[in-house]
Amino acid sequence: MRRRTGGADEGWHLKVPTKGGRDELRRPLGRATTTPPKPLRDLVAGWVRGESLVQVATVLTDRSPTQLLGAGGAVLAELTDDRVTASTPDGATVAWREWELELVDGATDLFDSADRVLATAGVGRAQQSRKVARTLGDRIPPAPRLRSPAAGKPVSRLVHARLVEQVGVLARRDVDARRGTEEGVHKMRVACRRLRALLATFRPTLDRDQTEPVREELRWLAGVLGQSRDATVIHERLRNLLADEARSQVHGPVLRRLRTTFEGRGRGEVLAALDSQRYFALRHRLDQLAADPPWTERADAPDRDLAPKVLGKELKRFRRRAEAAGAADQPEHALHEARKAAKRLRYAAEAVEPVAGKKARRLDRDAHRVTSHLGELQDTTVSRAELLAVAKAATAAGEPTFTYGRLHAREEARAGRLTTSFRVHRAVADLKARTRKARKAVRKN
Structure with a gap:
C-alpha cells in the first residue's frame, strides 16, 4: 500500500x-x-x-519517460528512466537508477528486442522489481524455505509444497472475499477444504496435537463461507428454473421473493468472520505451519513408500461409502458422504501429482467427474429444502405458492435422474483402476 x-x-x-x-x-x-x-x-x-x-518507507522518484514509436507514429511502448532515492523511518537511505519498459500498443516480442539492446549496453535485469522491497531489503521476512518434491525424496517435501501453496491461495482470496466476489468466496472455501484434506490425509507426517485444532478452525471458516456460496449457487439455480417456466405457470412475485431471500445472504457473516480475532488467529497459525511444519518421524519416509498408502486409504474410504449408498433405500445422504470421500481422494491425487505425473492428473480428473455428478445431486437436496422454506414464507405473506411446488417437483425429478444415472460399481471400478496406476507411478519413479 x-x-x-x-x-x-x-x-x-x-x-x-x-x-x-x-x-x-x-x-x-x-x-x-x-x-x-x-x-x-x-x-x-x-x-x-x-x-x-x-x-515503512519513503520513495522519491525522478522519472524521465520516453515513448518508443513504430511505423506511422504508433506508440509501441514507454521507457521510463527512474532515479530513485529511498529512506526508512530509522534513517537508512539507498539510491539507485532503473529503467522500465511498459508496452502500450507493441507486441510482447518487443521485450526480447529491448533485452538484447540493453544487454549490449551492459544493462542487466534488476534482481528486485519493487522499489519498496529494494528499500526495505532484509527487513522483509523471507518466504518459507521449500525443497522441491522429487521421486524417492522425503514425503515431507510433497506435503510442505502443498501446504504452502494452499495457505497462499487462502491468503490471496481473502481480499477477493472481502470485496464480495463470488469467485473469491468460492476459492477461499475450496482452499479451506484442500488444507483440511491435506492435514487429514497426511496425518502420519504431522503432529496431530498441532494440526487437528487447525482443521477444526478451517471447518468453521469453510462453513461460514459456505453459507454465502450456497446461497449464490441455489439462487442462480432457481432463477434458471423459473426462467424456463411458462408465464402462465408463474403465480405471484416469485422472482422478487427469490431475490430478497438469497441476494446477499451470508455476506454479513462472512465479513464478520474475516474481521474476527478467531480468523486472525487461524491465519497466524497457518503461517506458522507453512513456515515450520510440526513433522513426525514418518515425514522422512520416501514419498514412494507413504504416498501410495494414502491414496489407497482414500480410495477405500470412497469405496466403502459408495457401496453403502448403493445398498441404501434412500441413498441421497449416503451419496453425499461418498462425494466428500471422492473429494478427499481427488485432493490426495493433486498433492502427489509432482511425483505421479499424468497418472495422478487422470485420477484427479475422474474423481472430479464423480464429485461433480454427486454435487449436482446435493444441490437438488439443498434447493428443495430452500423451496419449502421460501414457500412457507410466501404463505405467511399471503402469496401464491403454486410455482414453488412446480420448481420443487422439477428438482425432485432431477434428483431421481441423477441418482439413477450414478453407477456405484462403475465409479468404484474406475477410481480403483486410476488409483492403482497412480500408486504404481509413484513407486516406479
Whole structure:
C-alpha cells in the first residue's frame, strides 16, 4: 500500500496478489497523509490482523519517460528512466537508477528486442522489481524455505509444497472475499477444504496435537463461507428454473421473493468472520505451519513408500461409502458422504501429482467427474429444502405458492435422474483402476 503524489496517478494505491500477478486498487489522496482510506484498510485486515498500519518507507522518484514509436507514429511502448532515492523511518537511505519498459500498443516480442539492446549496453535485469522491497531489503521476512518434491525424496517435501501453496491461495482470496466476489468466496472455501484434506490425509507426517485444532478452525471458516456460496449457487439455480417456466405457470412475485431471500445472504457473516480475532488467529497459525511444519518421524519416509498408502486409504474410504449408498433405500445422504470421500481422494491425487505425473492428473480428473455428478445431486437436496422454506414464507405473506411446488417437483425429478444415472460399481471400478496406476507411478519413479 502506498500514497503517491505527483504524476497522473497520484492517490492511495493498494496492490493485492492474484494468481497471475497483482491487482491494483486506488483511492483519491484526501486530507490524510498517514492514515489510508478505510476501504483500503478493510481490504488488508487479513494481512494486518489488528495491527496498526504505519509508514515503512519513503520513495522519491525522478522519472524521465520516453515513448518508443513504430511505423506511422504508433506508440509501441514507454521507457521510463527512474532515479530513485529511498529512506526508512530509522534513517537508512539507498539510491539507485532503473529503467522500465511498459508496452502500450507493441507486441510482447518487443521485450526480447529491448533485452538484447540493453544487454549490449551492459544493462542487466534488476534482481528486485519493487522499489519498496529494494528499500526495505532484509527487513522483509523471507518466504518459507521449500525443497522441491522429487521421486524417492522425503514425503515431507510433497506435503510442505502443498501446504504452502494452499495457505497462499487462502491468503490471496481473502481480499477477493472481502470485496464480495463470488469467485473469491468460492476459492477461499475450496482452499479451506484442500488444507483440511491435506492435514487429514497426511496425518502420519504431522503432529496431530498441532494440526487437528487447525482443521477444526478451517471447518468453521469453510462453513461460514459456505453459507454465502450456497446461497449464490441455489439462487442462480432457481432463477434458471423459473426462467424456463411458462408465464402462465408463474403465480405471484416469485422472482422478487427469490431475490430478497438469497441476494446477499451470508455476506454479513462472512465479513464478520474475516474481521474476527478467531480468523486472525487461524491465519497466524497457518503461517506458522507453512513456515515450520510440526513433522513426525514418518515425514522422512520416501514419498514412494507413504504416498501410495494414502491414496489407497482414500480410495477405500470412497469405496466403502459408495457401496453403502448403493445398498441404501434412500441413498441421497449416503451419496453425499461418498462425494466428500471422492473429494478427499481427488485432493490426495493433486498433492502427489509432482511425483505421479499424468497418472495422478487422470485420477484427479475422474474423481472430479464423480464429485461433480454427486454435487449436482446435493444441490437438488439443498434447493428443495430452500423451496419449502421460501414457500412457507410466501404463505405467511399471503402469496401464491403454486410455482414453488412446480420448481420443487422439477428438482425432485432431477434428483431421481441423477441418482439413477450414478453407477456405484462403475465409479468404484474406475477410481480403483486410476488409483492403482497412480500408486504404481509413484513407486516406479
